[in-house]
Amino acid sequence: xxxxxxxxxxxxxxxxxxxxxxxxxxxxxxxxxxxxxxxxxxxxxxxxxxxxxxxxxxxxxxxxxxxxxxxxxxxxxxxxxxxxxxxxxxxxxxxxxxxxxxxxxxxxxxxxxxxxxxxxxxxxxxxxxxxxxxxxxxxxxxxxxxxxxxxxxxxxxxxxxxxxxxxxxxxxxxxxxxxxxxxxxxxxxxxxxxxxxxxxxxxxxxxxxxxxxxxxxxxxxxxxxxxxxxxxxxxxxxxxxxxxxxxxxxxxxxxxxxxxxxxxxxxxxxxxxxxxxxxxxxxxxxxxxxxxxxxxxxxxxxxxxxxxxxxxxxxxxxxxxxxxxxxxxxxxxxxxxxxxxxxxxxxxxxxxxxxxxxxxxxxxxxxxxxxxxxxxxxxxxxxxxxxxxxxxxxxxxxxxxxxxxxxxxxxxxxxxxxxxxxxxxxxxxxxxxxxxx
Amino acid sequence: xxxxxxxxxxxxxxxxxxxxxxxxxxxxxxxxxxxxxxxxxxxxxxxxxxxxxxxxxxxxxxxxxxxxxxxxxxxxxxxxxxxxxxxxxxxxxxxxxxxxxxxxxxxxxxxxxxxxxxxxxxxxxxxxxxxxxxxxxxxxxxxxxxxxxxxxxxxxxxxxxxxxxxxxxxxxxxxxxxxxxxxxxxxxxxxxxxxxxxxxxxxxxxxxxxxxxxxxxxxxxxxxxxxxxxxxxxxxxxxxxxxxxxxxxxxxxxxxxxxxxxxxxxxxxxxxxxxxxxxxxxxxxxxxxxxxxxxxxxxxxxxxxxxxxxxxxxxxxxxxxxxxx
Numbered sequence: 001x002x003x004x005x006x007x008x009x010x011x012x013x014x015x016x017x018x019x020x021x022x023x024x025x026x027x028x029x030x031x032x033x034x035x036x037x038x039x040x041x042x043x044x045x046x047x048x049x050x051x052x053x054x055x056x057x058x059x060x061x062x063x064x065x066x067x068x069x070x071x072x073x074x075x076x077x078x079x080x081x082x083x084x085x086x087x088x089x090x091x092x093x094x095x096x097x098x099x100x101x102x103x104x105x106x107x108x109x110x111x112x113x114x115x116x117x118x119x120x121x122x123x124x125x126x127x128x129x130x131x132x133x134x135x136x137x138x139x140x141x142x143x144x145x146x147x148x149x150x151x152x153x154x155x156x157x158x159x160x161x162x163x164x165x166x167x168x169x170x171x172x173x174x175x176x177x178x179x180x181x182x183x184x185x186x187x188x189x190x191x192x193x194x195x196x197x198x199x200x201x202x203x204x205x206x207x208x209x210x211x212x213x214x215x216x217x218x219x220x221x222x223x224x225x226x227x228x229x230x231x232x233x234x235x236x237x238x239x240x241x242x243x244x245x246x247x248x249x250x251x252x253x254x255x256x257x258x259x260x261x262x263x264x265x266x267x268x269x270x271x272x273x274x275x276x277x278x279x280x281x282x283x284x285x286x287x288x289x290x291x292x293x294x295x296x297x298x299x300x301x302x303x304x305x306x307x308x309x310x311x312x313x314x315x316x317x318x319x320x321x322x323x324x325x326x327x328x329x330x331x332x333x334x335x336x337x338x339x340x341x342x343x344x345x346x347x348x349x350x351x352x353x354x355x356x357x358x359x360x361x362x363x364x365x366x367x368x369x370x371x372x373x374x375x376x377x378x379x380x381x382x383x384x385x386x387x388x389x390x391x392x393x394x395x396x397x398x399x400x401x402x403x404x405x406x407x408x409x410x411x412x413x414x415x416x417x418x419x420x421x422x423x424x425x426x427x428x429x430x431x432x433x434x435x436x437x
Numbered sequence: 438x439x440x441x442x443x444x445x446x447x448x449x450x451x452x453x454x455x456x457x458x459x460x461x462x463x464x465x466x467x468x469x470x471x472x473x474x475x476x477x478x479x480x481x482x483x484x485x486x487x488x489x490x491x492x493x494x495x496x497x498x499x500x501x502x503x504x505x506x507x508x509x510x511x512x513x514x515x516x517x518x519x520x521x522x523x524x525x526x527x528x529x530x531x532x533x534x535x536x537x538x539x540x541x542x543x544x545x546x547x548x549x550x551x552x553x554x555x556x557x558x559x560x561x562x563x564x565x566x567x568x569x570x571x572x573x574x575x576x577x578x579x580x581x582x583x584x585x586x587x588x589x590x591x592x593x594x595x596x597x598x599x600x601x602x603x604x605x606x607x608x609x610x611x612x613x614x615x616x617x618x619x620x621x622x623x624x625x626x627x628x629x630x631x632x633x634x635x636x637x638x639x640x641x642x643x644x645x646x647x648x649x650x651x652x653x654x655x656x657x658x659x660x661x662x663x664x665x666x667x668x669x670x671x672x673x674x675x676x677x678x679x680x681x682x683x684x685x686x687x688x689x690x691x692x693x694x695x696x697x698x699x700x701x702x703x704x705x706x707x708x709x710x711x712x713x714x715x716x717x718x719x720x721x722x723x724x725x726x727x728x729x730x731x732x733x734x735x736x737x738x739x740x741x742x743x744x745x746x747x748x749x750x751x752x753x754x755x756x757x758x759x760x761x762x
Contacts, residue, residue, distance in 0.1 A: 207649030213564035213585030213621060216648070283565030327543050329563030331584065 010034035010054045011429070013390065014046040016064035021363030022379035031064060033386040036429040041380055059390060062423055066366040066378045067099025067387035068344060071267060072243065072315035074336070077123065079108025084320035084407045086120065089340065090129035092405040094433035096341040097389030097422040100131040100377060105142065106164040112137035112148040114156035121157055129432050131387070133159045133373070138177050138188060144168045147177055154186050159373045160241060162189035165290050169195050171228060178238035187372065189241035190229055192250060193291060197221035202331045203292050208277050215331055219247040219294060226250045230257040233264055241372065242266035244317060246291050248301035255310055265372055266310070268302050269317035270346040271337055275299070275412055285326045285333035286412045306364060307356035313372065314364040316343040320408030338406045342413045345420035348393050352419055386429040395421040441492035444480050448494070448757055455754035459571045459578040462587040463628040471593070471632055477750035478597045478743065485521070485746055494753045495524035498555040502528045503545070504581070505561040510716060510741070511581050515558045518748035524556070542566060543573055550574040555759055556752055577755040585619050590751055591715055592625035594743040596633060598736050599670055601743070602711050607634030612664050614640040615674035615696060615723050618647050622715045623674055627653055640664035641696060644685040661696055665705040672713045673698050676723050689722050699725045711736045
C-alpha cells in the first residue's frame with residue numbers, strides 16, 4: 001500500500017547492474033518505477049522508447065537492488081530518545097540503503113500490547129522515510145513469565161514476537177508461546193543463550209578472554225539454548241526465527257533441525273560476519289556486543305553457513321549506545337553496535353572477498369526477510385514495491401563514526417576501509433536518500 | 438652502598454631511556470626494559486635500607502593514587518615509593534570522592550587530569566580500566582591491578598625477589614598455584630617470567646584455571662604434588678574469597694587438602710625451594726602458617742620490601758620520559 005503513490009513522476013534507471021535475488025539475475029539492466037511500484041524491468045542497459053516525462057537516472061553500472069530489509073533494529077523511541085529516535089534511525093537506514101526496518105520491543109514502555117505497536121507505527125508514518133515494522137514482545141514486560149498479547153499485537157501490525165536480548169528461560173513458558181503463536185501463524189524469534197552460563201559474561205571464553213581477564217561464557221551456552229528451542233519447535237510445530245546465530249557449534253544444531261524439516265530460519269549479524277574477538281584488542285567497547293564476538297573459526301563457519309544458505313538472513317543488529325554508555329571499563333560498558341549504515345558495505349566485503357555470489361548476499365538482506373514476513377518487497381519484478389537501493393559497490397569507503405546519521409556513533413566499523421557507497425535509496429518510488437556528489 | 442646521587446647517575450647513564458609512557462601490563466615490555474627496571478629496583482633496595490632514604494628524582498612531581506578497590510599494602514607501597522623519591526602524593530579512594538555519586542571513571546580522569554598530575558596509579562575492579570584511563574589523561578598511568586587482567590608491578594617485585602634469592606630468573610622453574618582464573622598477579626607473572634627465561638607451571642583445580650591457559654606456553658597441572666615436583670619457586674595465589682561468584686570449589690577444607698601448601702606437598706619441590714605469596718594470605722586456606730613464617734623458605738617478607746623498591750624504579754623510569762622532564 002504505497003502512500004504518496006503517483007505523486008512523483010515515473011523514473012527510469014538505465015545502465016544499471018541489476019541484482020535480483022528472486023530470479024537470481026545479476027547483470028546489465030534497466031528498470032522503470034511508476035506510481036510507487038516497479039513498472040518494468042529490462043535485462044538490457046536501457047529502454048528503446050521512454051515517454052518524455054520520465055525522469056532518467058543513468059546508473060553508470062552501479063548496482064540496483066531491492067532495498068534492504070533489516071529484521072533487527074533498536075531505536076530509543078519510546079523511552080531513550082537521546083540514543084536514537086525513529087526518525088534518526090530511519091535516516092540512518094535510508095543512508096545505508098535499508099528501506100524496511102523491524103524495531104525491537106525492548107523500549108520504555110515495552111512493546112507488549114497493541115497500543116504501543118500502534119504508537120510506533122503512527123510515529124513512523126509521521127517520519128515518512130523508510131517502512132517501519134514492529135516486533136512485539138513475546139512475554140509481558142519482557143519478563144519471560146506471562147505471554148504478551150500476541151494475537152492483538154499481530155492485528156495491530158506486529159510482524160514477529162521476541163523478547164529481544166532477554167532469553168526466555170522457562171521452557172514451559174517458551175513452549176506455550178511457541179504453541180500459542182503457531183495457532184496464529186505468528187513467528188517467534190529467540191536469541192539462543194543459556195542464561196546461567198552467560199550470566200555476567202562480556203566475552204567468549206577462550207584464550208583471548210582468559211588473557212585479557214574478561215568475564216566470559218563458553219560458546220556452548222548458545223548451542224544448549226538452541227538445542228532446547230529446536231526441540232520445542234519440533235514439539236509445537238511453530239515457526240521459529242533464530243536470532244543471531246554466531247558459532248560453528250550452534251550451526252551444527254541448526255543444520256540438524258533444518259534437515260529434520262523444522263520451520264526454522266536463522267539470522268546472523270553483520271558484526272559477527274565481520275569481526276572476531278581479537279577486534280576487541282585493547283578493550284574496545286565498540287566491539288562489546290551481545291552475543292559477544294567469537295573466535296575466527298566461528299566467524300569463518302558463519303560466513304560459510306551464509307554462503308550455503310544455512311543462515312537465511314543477515315541483520316544489522318543496530319543497537320545505538322551513546323558515548324556515556326560506551327566509554328566505560330569493558331565489563332561495565334553497554335553492549336551493542338549501530339549498523340544500519342554499514343550493513344550493506346559490510347556485506348559487500350564478503351562479495352569482494354569472493355566468499356559468496358553477490359546475488360546470494362543480497363538475498364539475505366532482501367528477499368529472505370521479505371518472504372519470512374510475507375512482504376511483497378525484496379525483488380525486482382513488475383508490480384513489486386519500488387523500494388530500491390542504488391550502490392556503487394566498488395567505491396572505497398572509510399567509515400567515520402562521527403559522520404554516521406545515527407544519533408549514537410558506536411560503530412565497530414569506525415576507521416575500517418570498506419567498499420560500497422549508497423548513491424540513492426528509494427521507498428515506494430520516492431527518493432529518500434541521495435549521496436552528496 | 439649506594440646513595441641517591443649514585444642512583445641518579447644510574448638512570449642518566451642508562452644505555453637507552455625507558456621508552457614507555459605508561460605501565461599497563463607486562464605484555465608491552467621487552468627483556469631489556471624489564472631487566473633495566475629490575476636493576477634500578479635493586480639499587481633502590483640499597484637506598485631504602487639506609488637511614489636517609491630520600492631521593493630528589495621526583496621532586497616537584499605529583500603522584501595520584503586512585504584506588505577503586507581497597508588495598509592497604511599496594512597503596513602504601515606506591516605512596517612510600519613516591520614520597521621517597523620526593524613526589525607529592527595524593528591518595529584518592531571512591532568512598533571519599535564523587536565517584537560514589539555516579540561519576541564515571543572518565544569524568545574522574547578528566548577532573549584529575551586538570552590538576553596536572555604527573556603519575557597516576559590506578560587500581561580498578563574492571564579489566565582494562567587502566568588502558569581506558571591512559572587514553573584520556575596526559576600523565577603516565579601505572580596499572581596497580583585491573584580486574585582479572587594484570588598487576589605488572591607485582592610481577593616485577595616477584596621477579597626481583599627471585600633474582601635476589603637465586604641470583605637469576607632465567608632457568609628457574611616456577612609453579613604458580615591456586616586461583617589462576619581470577620588472578621591478575623598470575624597473568625602478569627606468567628608474562629614476565631617467560632620474558633625473563635623462567636619455566637612456568639600453573640597448578641590449580643580446573644574450575645580455577647582460565648580457558649586456554651594451556652596455550653600460554655605454560656604447563657598446567659591439576660595435581661599439586663605433580664605440579665610442585667622439582668620446582669625452584671612456589672608462588673601461592675590468594676583464594677579470592679570476595680570474588681567467588683559461585684561454588685568453584687566445594688569447601689575451604691577440601692581446597693586446602695588438595696591445593697593448600699603444606700610441608701608434605703612442598704617436599705616434592707627442589708631442596709632449595711622458596712615460597713612466595715602476593716598477600717594478603719588466607720592462612721590455613723591456601724598456605725600453612727608454618728611455611729609462611731619459615732624465613733628459610735618464605736620470601737614473603739622480601740616481596741614486600743622489593744615492592745617499594747621496584748615501584749620506585751617504575752616511577753623514576755616513567756617520570757624520566759615525561760614530556761616536561
